[in-house]
Amino acid sequence: MAGVTDAPFRAAVRQYGVALVYSEMVASAELLRDRRSAALRLKLDHEDGPIAIQLAGRDPAALAEAARIAEAEGAILIDINMGCPAKKVVGGLCGSALMREPDLARALVRAVVETVKIPVTVKMRLGWDDADRNAPELARQLEQEGVQAVSVHGRTRAQFYEGDADWRFIAQVKDAVSIPVFANGDVRATHDAVRILKESGADGILVGRGAFGKPWIIRQMQAAVDGTPIPADPPTEEKWRTALQQYRASLAHYGPDLGRRVVRKHLGWYADAIASDKALRDALVRAGDAEPLLARLAGEAFAEAA
Ligand SMILES: Cc1cc2nc3c(=O)[nH]c(=O)nc-3n(C[C@H](O)[C@H](O)[C@H](O)COP(=O)(O)O)c2cc1C
Structure with a gap:
């Protein structure tokens, strides 16, 4: 998460048993323009464990080259951002704007999959707005291009962060593909973790804001979904x-x-x-x-x- 989930925060959640952490979104154009400062920004040297790098971009060749650099820097997975709703990002035809450009979305995935050996995944929203909830169809198309998992934030771009995440709709993405689907949005308590999996049928959960200031909740959520006793809060x-x-x-x-x-x-x-x-x-x-x-x-x- 841009501006939040940096290396020090990732170290905090790792301590509580999180299965996978992602870098903040890295703009591929920026990474290519100034490799040194971008590499510094990635700060992989401060990373104390495996990391997935999330990239944003709209140019297939540039995104592929950025992915190659990220792989060389030690990323274990490349995630492509097709969910960011910010005007600046969408205006540059990145993030959730790609949900309205499925041909470009496919070309981006294809270019990255052909370039790196590590798994490539995509993070998306439900769609642009309620009239166009195309996450199931887009996920299906991207699976054909070689994406190995998709994560779905249960809101549309038009919603930004308003309203409640629609966990049930994520089930339609799960039905459309055979790759793993990770469900995301508004998982704040242990019972949310159990419920989002039940309602979406997803294979895993991404937790964002729910872990701010309380990284230990990851361990508790894991126990809740495993059906084992939920550990008490740490002292x-x-x-x-x-x-x-x-x-x-x-x-x-x-x-x-x-x-x-x-x-x-x-x-x-x-x-x-x-x-x-x-x-x-x-x-x-x-x-x-x-x-x-x-x-x-x-x-x-x-x-x-x-
Ligand atoms: C401050 C902030 C920064 C974010 N940055 C990113 C980002 O860089 N990449 C991304 O995929 N999602 C980003 N998101 C979206 C979150 O990953 C997540 O999809 C959304 O907040 C819903 O999940 P949550 O309720 O668990 O936070 C960001 C959200 C916030 C609030």
Whole structure:
């Protein structure tokens, strides 16, 4: 997720047993224009495990070349974005605009599949709008081009992030293809994870916003779908330790100034998830250096004194 799921956040969710993590969307044109800075942005050297790289683009040759670079940098899977609703992205005929251009969508997939050895997947929405919910047909066509799985966010482009995700419609995508389908949208609690699988018949779940500030929910969701006892929330100090680790990793990853700015929103989410305490939230978000407060919350000061 652009601007959110960076290497430090991915490290946090990995710790709680997530099966696969994706990079933020990387524009293929940008990656090709300035390989060095794009490679730095990918920051695969800070990655502590396997990663799928998500690419966006509209030019088959450029997307294929970007995929080749991503594969060479260590990606285990290339995901092509056909779901982003942002005006800037859609205006450039990328993201969800591709759902209205099935021939181009097919050509993009074909070019990437022919170029890389790793699996290629696509992330899409239900369609452009309610009058054109073409995800089942598009998924079928892309399967023919060699896509190995599709992920479906249960909203149309016209909805952006409004309304509820329609998990039942994803079942129509599942019926249309024989490759794995991953269902996505509004999975926030363990019971959502069970219900989205039941309603969509999907093979897996993508979790986005539901893991912000509480990466441990992944482990709980996994248990819920496995039908095993759902682990309790980690102790409060462990939760703050996770936040502290992400804070430190962000400073190391981006450098101290940018790192503090980037991680701030995550600290707000951790505060919301761990303690509904507005004063504490404000203190964390506003702190020039949140390390001492986070360390105290994580019990590190106590450990040092002991
Ligand atoms: C801030 C933000 C950034 C996002 N960036 C991406 C992205 O880069 N690639 C992508 O496939 N989806 C992106 N999405 C969409 C999410 O992956 C997901 O499909 C959507 O939020 C619904 O799932 P959720 O309710 O679990 O968050 C983004 C969503 C948000 C809110």
